[in-house]
Amino acid sequence: MxxxxxxxxxxxxxxxxxxxxxxxxxxxxxxxxxxxxxxxxxxxxxxxxxxxxxxxxxxxxxxxxxxxxxxxxxxxxxxxxxxxxxxxxxxxxxxxxxxxxxxxxxxxxxxxxxxxxxxxxxxxxxxxxxxxxxxxxxxxxxxxxxxxxxxxxxxxxxxxxxxxxxxxxxxxxxxxxxxxxxxxxxxxxxxxxxxxxxxxxxxxxxxxxxxxxxxxxxxxxxxxxxxSAAPLRLATWLGLLGGLLSVAFVIGALVIKVSGQSIPGWTSTVLAVCVIGAIQLLCLGLLGEYVARLFQSSQRRxxxxxxxxxxxxxxxxxxxxxxxxxxxxxx
The missing domain is CATH 3.90.550.10 (Spore Coat Polysaccharide Biosynthesis Protein SpsA; Chain A)
Structure with a gap:
């Protein structure tokens, strides 16, 4: 043999x-x-x-x-x-x-x-x-x-x-x-x-x-x-960006209110919700990829x-x- x-x-x-x-x-x-x-x-x-x-x-x-x-x-x-x-x-x-x-x-x-x-x-x-x-x-x-x-x-x-x-x-x-x-x-x-x-x-x-x-x-x-953990860091930076955009929207709304130019409308609201919502969903998706890998690894299949x-x-x-x-x- x-x-x-x-x-x-x-x-x-x-x-x-x-x-x-x-x-x-x-x-x-x-x-x-x-x-x-x-x-x-x-x-x-x-x-x-x-x-x-x-x-x-x-x-x-x-x-x-x-x-x-x-x-x-x-x-x-x-x-x-x-x-x-x-x-x-x-x-x-x-x-x-x-x-x-x-x-x-x-x-x-x-x-x-x-x-x-x-x-x-x-x-x-x-x-x-x-x-x-x-x-x-x-x-x-x-x-x-x-x-x-x-x-x-x-x-x-x-x-x-x-x-x-x-x-x-x-x-x-x-x-x-x-x-x-x-x-x-x-x-x-x-x-x-x-x-x-x-x-x-x-x-x-x-x-x-x-x-x-x-x-x-x-x-x-x-x-x-x-x-690489880069996507997780990307999620962090996108979260910070979303926070800054939210602050900018709040400041803009206050300035319009104080100046007396506030009018009923939905454009700014929809814009804010879309931007922040998109960032949140992206971050959740990135986190989900890593959680899925951890879950698959824990199964030991x-x-x-x-x-x-x-x-x-x-x-x-x-x-x-x-x-x-x-x-x-x-x-």
């Missing part, structure tokens, strides 16, 4: 990626085989509703290094990455999406850079995002600028979740007690020696993106509330639950065999 783990683990979170899988495997297998090192390709199926897990399991029958981990339900991209970090065995770990916008051919350069420069983290940095739509490029630019202001300049600009980390980083991330971690912020925050490799971002090879606008907004909220790991399938029928044994109408 093999006791030593692979040199490289490539973690790929997937959710409804059946359209792109054949292309992804055709590019990934010769690349990884050509590295000349022991590796595992760890696919984390994030509760897909299509045939993603079935196709991975069938491909794994002729590809010993291909490993499938299935989550019991859809838990989100970052949770799937967390599952990959927990399950990966490699000395180095690379995270990459299945859409092939981040070229797999860059993995060899990431690994060579880590070894040559003796660093624990190598970020894949997008030097050209012209393949992305204008809205995606604009919101991404705003996101990274905001994170650099709130978290620190150590956040690499235009580096997503395509990166290589050493086993030291993997162990450090797994030891963190927090739930709902955002990897593109957590890993730079740890402070391990790092380097960058630039590449050109390509168009999605097939299928459609699963990262909707609502998910991107949720990621931005999680990034801010998990790493796991971020994800693994329902199947092909590596642990000892003495039982494999997932692929289970698929083939099912009635065709139930597949």
């Amino acid at each position: 093999e006791t030593a783990g692979p040199v490289l683990s490539v973690v790929v979170p997937m959710y409804d990626e059946q359209d792109v899988l054949p292309i992804f495997f055709d590019r990934m297998r010769p690349l990884l085989d050509g590295l000349g090192i022991g590796y595992e390709l760890l696919v984390v199926d994030d509760g897909s509703r299509d045939e993603t897990a079935d196709l991975v399991s069938v491909a794994a029958k002729d590809w010993p290094q291909l490993r499938l981990v299935r989550l019991l339900r859809n838990s989100g991209h970052q949770a799937a990455l967390s599952a990959g970090f927990r399950r990966a065995r490699g000395e180095y770990l690379v995270t990459i999406d299945a859409d092939l916008q981040d070229p797999p051919e860059t993995i060899a350069e990431l690994l060579a850079t880590a070894r040559d420069e003796d660093v624990d983290v190598v970020y894949g940095v997008r030097s050209d995002r012209s393949s992305d739509k204008w809205l995606k490029r604009t919101t991404a630019r705003l996101y990274y600028r905001l994170m650099c202001r709130l978290v620190g300049r150590e956040i690499p600009f235009d580096a997503g979740d395509f990166r290589l980390v050493s086993r030291r980083v993997v162990d450090a991330v797994n030891a963190l007690p927090e739930d709902g971690r955002v990897f593109r912020l957590v890993i730079p925050w740890l402070g391990f020696p790092s380097a960058e490799v630039k590449y050109v971002r390509a168009e999605r090879a097939a299928g459609s993106t699963k990262y909707t606008v609502s998910k991107m907004v949720r990621l931005a909220f999680d990034s801010v509330t998990a790493f 796991p971020q994800f639950l693994v329902g199947y790991d092909s590596l642990e399938d000892h003495g039982h029928h494999s997932y692929a065999e289970a698929i083939e044994s099912r009635d065709p109408d139930q597949r």
Whole structure:
């Protein structure tokens, strides 16, 4: 029995990626085989509703290094990455999406850079995002600028979740007690020696993106509330501003009253109520975000639950065999 783990683990979170899988495997297998090192390709199926897990399991029958981990339900991209970090065995770990916008051919350069420069983290940095739509490029630019202001300049600009980390980083991330971690912020925050490799971002090879606008907004909220108390301070300043505006309204009302120019009206009242009410609601919303995080943390619920790991399938029928044994109408 093999006791030593692979040199490289490539973690790929997937959710409804059946359209792109054949292309992804055709590019990934010769690349990884050509590295000349022991590796595992760890696919984390994030509760897909299509045939993603079935196709991975069938491909794994002729590809010993291909490993499938299935989550019991859809838990989100970052949770799937967390599952990959927990399950990966490699000395180095690379995270990459299945859409092939981040070229797999860059993995060899990431690994060579880590070894040559003796660093624990190598970020894949997008030097050209012209393949992305204008809205995606604009919101991404705003996101990274905001994170650099709130978290620190150590956040690499235009580096997503395509990166290589050493086993030291993997162990450090797994030891963190927090739930709902955002990897593109957590890993730079740890402070391990790092380097960058630039590449050109390509168009999605097939299928459609699963990262909707609502998910991107949720990621931005999680990034801010998990790493900075700045919104709470913003709420404080907005409260002070609301107080000053209230004082100004009172003074203005008194001046009008004393001058005898007071007339019945509702404009000033409505204006005051709208301004103060908007500020109060915004402050309550910001406070609610932090209270929600505290509530979720107090529940101690796991971020994800693994329902199947092909590596642990000892003495039982494999997932692929289970698929083939099912009635065709139930597949």
